[in-house]
Amino acid sequence: MSISIKSDKEIELMRESGRILSNVLNEIMEYIRPGISTLDIDKKCTELIRGYGCTPSFLNYNGFPASICVSVNDEVVHGIPTKDRILQDGDIVSLDSGVIYQGFHSDAARSVCVGEVSKEAKKLIEVTEQSFYEGIKFAKEGHHLHEISEAIQAYVESFGYSVVRDLVGHGIGRNLHEEPQIPNFKQKRRGPRLEAGMTLAIEPMVNAGRYDVCWLDDDWTVVSEDGTLSAHYENTVLITKGEPELLTLYRK
Numbered sequence: 001m002s003i004s005i006k007s008d009k010e011i012e013l014m015r016e017s018g019r020i021l022s023n024v025l026n027e028i029m030e031y032i033r034p035g036i037s038t039l040d041i042d043k044k045c046t047e048l049i050r051g052y053g054c055t056p057s058f059l060n061y062n063g064f065p066a067s068i069c070v071s072v073n074d075e076v077v078h079g080i081p082t083k084d085r086i087l088q089d090g091d092i093v094s095l096d097s098g099v100i101y102q103g104f105h106s107d108a109a110r111s112v113c114v115g116e117v118s119k120e121a122k123k124l125i126e127v128t129e130q131s132f133y134e135g136i137k138f139a140k141e142g143h144h145l146h147e148i149s150e151a152i153q154a155y156v157e158s159f160g161y162s163v164v165r166d167l168v169g170h171g172i173g174r175n176l177h178e179e180p181q182i183p184n185f186k187q188k189r190r191g192p193r194l195e196a197g198m199t200l201a202i203e204p205m206v207n208a209g210r211y212d213v214c215w216l217d218d219d220w221t222v223v224s225e226d227g228t229l230s231a232h233y234e235n236t237v238l239i240t241k242g243e244p245e246l247l248t249l250y251r252k
Contacts, residue, residue, distance in 0.1 A: 002179060003171055003178070003179050003180055003192060003195075003198055004171065004173050004174075004178060004179075004198075004199075005195060005196075005197035005198060006173060006197045006198075006199055006238075007197075010104065010173065011197070011199075011238060013101060013102050013103070013104040014104045014105075014106065014173065014199055014236070014238070014247055015238075015247055016101050016102075017054070017099050017100070017101035017102075017104050017105060017106040017236075017247070018099075018106040018108075018236050018246075018247030018248040018249075018250065019247075019250040020049075020052045020054055020099050020101060020106070021097065021098065021099040021106040021107075021108050021236075021248050022108065022248045022249055022250035023048075023052075023250065024045060024048045024049055024052075024097065024099065025095060025097060025108055025110055025248075027044075027048055028041060028044060028045055028048070028068070028095055028097075029095070029110060029112050031044055032087065032093060032095075032112055032114060033087070033114065033115070034087055034088055034089045034091075034114055034115045035086065035087065036086070036087055037081070037082065037083050037084070037085060037086050037087070038070040038072070038079065038080075038081040038082055038085040038087070038093075039081045039082055039083040039085075041068060041070050041081060041095070042066045042067055042068050042070065042081035045067045045068040045097055046059070046066075046067040046068075049067060049097075049099055052099070052101075054099045054100060054101050055099070055100040056068075056097070056098070056099065056100075057097070057098025057099060057100050057105050057106075057107065057176050058096075058097060058098055058176075061176060064078075064080075064220060065080060066080060066081045067097060068081065068095060068096065068097040069094070069095070069096040069097070069109075070085075070093060070094075070095060071093065071094040071096070071221070071222075071230070071232065072085065072087070072091050072092070072093050072094075073091055073092060073093075073229055073230075074223050074224045074227050074228060074229060074230060075094070075221055075222070075223050075230065076094075076164055076167070076205050076207070076213055076222040076223060076224060076230040076232065077094065077096060077109075077167060077205060077222050077232055078096075078220040078221055078222055079094075079220075079221050080218055080220055080221060087114045088114065088115075089114060089115035089116060090114065090115060090116060090117050090118065090121075091113075091114040091115075091117070092111055092112070092113055092114065092117055092121045092124070092125060092229060092231065093111070093112055093114055094109060094110070094111045094112075094230070094231060094232040095109060095110050095111075095112065096108070096109035096232060096234065097109075098176060103174060104173060104174060105172050105173065105174070105175065105176045105236075106172070106236045106247060106248050107172055107176065107201040107203075107234060107236050107248070108201075108234050108235050108236060108248035108249075109203055109232045109233060109234035110232075110233065111124075111125045111128060111129070111231040111232055111233060112125070113125065120208065120229070121229055123159070124161065124206065124208050124229055124230075124231045125231045125233075127155070127156060127159045127161060127206065127231075128156070128161075128204055128205075128206040128231035128232065128233045129231075129233040130155065131151075131152045131155045131156045131163075131184075131204045131206065131233075132152070132202060132203075132204050132233045132234070132235065134151045134152060134154075134155040135148040135149070135151045135152040135155075135184075135202060135204070136148065136202060136237060136244050136246075137151060138151055139194065139200070139202065139237055139239060139244040140194065140239060140240065140241070140242060140243065140244060141194055141195055141196045141239060141240065141241045142193070142194065143193075143194050144190040144191055144192065144193055144194065145180060145182060145187075145190070145191030145192050145194065146186065146187045146189065146190050146191045148182065148202065149182065149183045149184055149185055149186060149187055149191075150185075150186045150187075152184045152185070152204050153184060153185040153186055156184075156204065156206050161206050161207065161208055162206065162207045162208075162209065162210055162211035163184045163185045163204065163205070163206060163207075163211055164184070164205040164206070164207060164211050164213055164230075165183070165185060165211050166213050166222075167205055167213070167222065168181045168182055168183045168184065169181070169182030169183075169184070169200065169201050169202045169203045169234070170182060170200070170201050171198070171199065171200055171201070172199050172200065172201045172236055173199050180192055180200075182200060182201070182202055182203075184203075184204045184205065194239050195239065196239055196240050196241050197238075197239065198238075198239040199236060199237070199238055199239070199247070200236070200237045200239065201234060201235075201236050201237070202234065202235065202237050203232065203233065203234030204232070204233055204234075205230065205231075205232045206230065206231050206232075207224045207226075207228055207229070207230045208224075208228040208229045208230070209224060209226040209227075209228030210224070210225065210226050210228075212224070212225035212226065213225055234248075235247070235248045235249055236248045
């Protein structure tokens with residue numbers, strides 16, 4: 001397995017890619033409300049990314065027809081935006097997008113509430129996000145990949161939720177998906193040793209029920225098999241000798 005170590009110049013470009021994506025997702029999150037279609041969200045996302053002079057990473061990637069994945073309620077990931085899917089009060093929606101800036105990708109996801117949602121839905125979103133932070137406690141040089149995976153799973157399962165097994169995080173850089181694969185559950189092997197300069201897209205996907213998933217007929221949308229709610233949280237992370245740097249969590 002060959003994991004790319006980014007140069008200082010490449011890291012600067014990825015920082016900018018991540019900053020732009022963070023700004024885009026922040027604006028999209030403010031735009032979310034009952035009554036808009038998932039296609040409206042995609043149009044807004046495309047407009048924002050192009051406005052920064054960037055290219056949407058996801059648009060036409062392996063044939064995906066949109067700039068953002070919009071996954072509602074029991075949809076885990078890769079929901080295709082359509083004009084007929086209208087957000088309703090009480091929905092939860094996962095937003096996953098990427099940006100190409102001067103040849104370098106960033107990738108991030110957020111799950112958000114639409115209007116007033118149930119306590120259970122809020123809790124699922126909170127636990128999913130916090131599981132990412134539990135995992136990245138180990139995202140520094142000298143640790144092994146499995147420590148991130150194990151920490152995410154342990155935190156999620158302590159609340160009675162399940163970590164999706166069929167989908168994983170990934171390395172990222174000049175390509176949207178690079179080595180290594182990053183499971184969100186415990187592995188039998190330690191996996192690669194982390195080194196400063198690695199850039200990873202770490203992304204817990206969490207179901208309120210069982211971890212089993214299935215694919216809809218569009219061959220993209222992944223849903224929880226038991227129909228329970230699902231949430232998703234992701235950032236592009238730079239491994240350093242000390243604390244990890246979250247390239248897609250930019251605050252002015």
